[in-house]
Amino acid sequence: MTVNTLSIAIRALSRCIKCCPTSRISRRCFGASPARFYYETTKTADSSAGSPALRTVDLRSDTVTTPGPAMRRAMAEAEVGDDVFGEDPTVNELQKMAADIFGMEAALFVPTGTMSNLIAVMVHCRERGDEMIVGDLSHLHMYEQGGSAQLAGVHSTTLTTLADGTFDLDQLESKIRHGYPDAHYPRSRLVCVENTHNILGGRVLPLSFLQELRSMADKYGLVVHMDGARLMNAAVALGLQPSVILQHCHTVSACLSKGLGAPAGTMLAGSKDFIQRAVRARKALGGGMRQLGILAAAGKIALKDMPARLGEDHRNARSFAKALTQCSPPLYQVDSAAVETNIVLFRVRAPGLSPASFCELMGEVGKGEGEALGQGLRVLLFPHFGDTVRAMWHLGVSEEDTQLAAKKAQCVAQQHGLK
Numbered sequence: 001m002t003v004n005t006l007s008i009a010i011r012a013l014s015r016c017i018k019c020c021p022t023s024r025i026s027r028r029c030f031g032a033s034p035a036r037f038y039y040e041t042t043k044t045a046d047s048s049a050g051s052p053a054l055r056t057v058d059l060r061s062d063t064v065t066t067p068g069p070a071m072r073r074a075m076a077e078a079e080v081g082d083d084v085f086g087e088d089p090t091v092n093e094l095q096k097m098a099a100d101i102f103g104m105e106a107a108l109f110v111p112t113g114t115m116s117n118l119i120a121v122m123v124h125c126r127e128r129g130d131e132m133i134v135g136d137l138s139h140l141h142m143y144e145q146g147g148s149a150q151l152a153g154v155h156s157t158t159l160t161t162l163a164d165g166t167f168d169l170d171q172l173e174s175k176i177r178h179g180y181p182d183a184h185y186p187r188s189r190l191v192c193v194e195n196t197h198n199i200l201g202g203r204v205l206p207l208s209f210l211q212e213l214r215s216m217a218d219k220y221g222l223v224v225h226m227d228g229a230r231l232m233n234a235a236v237a238l239g240l241q242p243s244v245i246l247q248h249c250h251t252v253s254a255c256l257s258k259g260l261g262a263p264a265g266t267m268l269a270g271s272k273d274f275i276q277r278a279v280r281a282r283k284a285l286g287g288g289m290r291q292l293g294i295l296a297a298a299g300k301i302a303l304k305d306m307p308a309r310l311g312e313d314h315r316n317a318r319s320f321a322k323a324l325t326q327c328s329p330p331l332y333q334v335d336s337a338a339v340e341t342n343i344v345l346f347r348v349r350a351p352g353l354s355p356a357s358f359c360e361l362m363g364e365v366g367k368g369e370g371e372a373l374g375q376g377l378r379v380l381l382f383p384h385f386g387d388t389v390r391a392m393w394h395l396g397v398s399e400e401d402t403q404l405a406a407k408k409a410q411c412v413a414q415q416h417g418l419k
């Protein structure tokens with residue numbers, strides 16, 4: 001990553017993590033979870049002989065989820081066929097289900113979110129010299145190895161990602177290549193948005209932004225693709241059906257393997273014509289799989305039953321953020337109002353305690369902590385952009401885990417906070 005990109009990231013994040021407003025955003029969430037049944041209950045204690053009980057709360061990513069008994073049973077019992085021939089009934093059901101939920105004509109099961117975004121880029125930008133426009137802190141731009149250039153030969157131009165995950169539409173207008181078909185210019189073809197926004201901490205794109213973006217896209221003949229890896233989190237946070245959010249997008253990519261708990265898979269959706277071309281691109285990229293119904297069976301449960309429990313992750317994330325602001329002496333800086341879904345970004349304000357060394361402290365059992373917490377506790381976290389630490393909620397983290405992780409953060413504050 002270049003110094004420039006890093007400074008952009010830091011700039012965006014410092015806008016995002018202002019000094020501790022305690023206001024909590026209240027969002028309408030879907031009801032509490034009936035879906036505990038679909039996954040294993042939280043790991044309580046892995047006690048090995050002789051040593052005291054040790055509990056691990058894994059807040060590194062919502063990709064660490066593992067399928068529970070109901071998903072595994074559905075996988076074991078799935079009716080399957082050769083999906084490259086279009087003959088896997090379970091895959092076909094999943095694709096139909098996804099198209100209905102997203103309000104799109106058709107959908108396609110794709111191995112990963114990265115491949116799904118790449119396919120979208122390949123299909124939308126298929127003439128040599130086509131260009132896509134993306135946020136400079138988007139997953140597509142930062143975390144996908146430049147696959148759009150490397151593998152699809154698509155040139156991209158970036159917009160400054162704002163703290164809420166949007167970008168400025170005047171800047172977008174200024175970046176569109178109005179000179180095409182003059183031979184000097186690429187042809188602006190595609191604009192990508194990310195919802196919720198990963199690097200900026202799960203921010204939900206406002207519907208009004210998407211609506212204005214779409215009008216501008218229509219005016220200039222651009223296509224809008226949404227990297228909706230966590231689309232369902234956005235839908236739950238807004239209390240809206242995904243199709244309402246997606247009315248402003250031509251295509252979407254939504255992960256089954258994150259908060260929705262499936263072992264693998266992403267749904268790519270759009271028009272029939274788009275999906276027909278996407279099937280070809282997927283095969284060229286080596287993503288045509290055969291008896292895929294084994295995975296699609298888990299995907300059906302992920303799409304149908306799991307969104308209802310995401311509100312639980314959002315509530316836990318908010319209560320953790322609140323607990324951080326209340327730690328004494330103060331050690332943490334967090335913008336609670338920016339906690340809209342399942343991600344909390346925070347800063348650790350102690351000289352000499354880098355995000356990486358803080359994560360190490362949280363990941364090991366500290367002295368005297370057993371008495372304070374009632375057991376040994378490891379809290380796994382990742383250092384993140386702009387000197388922040390990221391914590392992410394998912395179905396493997398219960399309310400009790402969240403409270404314990406907050407208590408551990410309090411213990412660390414007592415040891416390292418400035419008195």
Ligand SMILES: *Cc1c(COP(=O)(O)O)cnc(C)c1O
Binds near residue numbers: 113194257
């Ligand atoms: C995780 C993620 C992806 C890609 O997912 P993989 O399945 O890991 O390739 C794409 N976009 C966003 C915003 C993500 O968070």
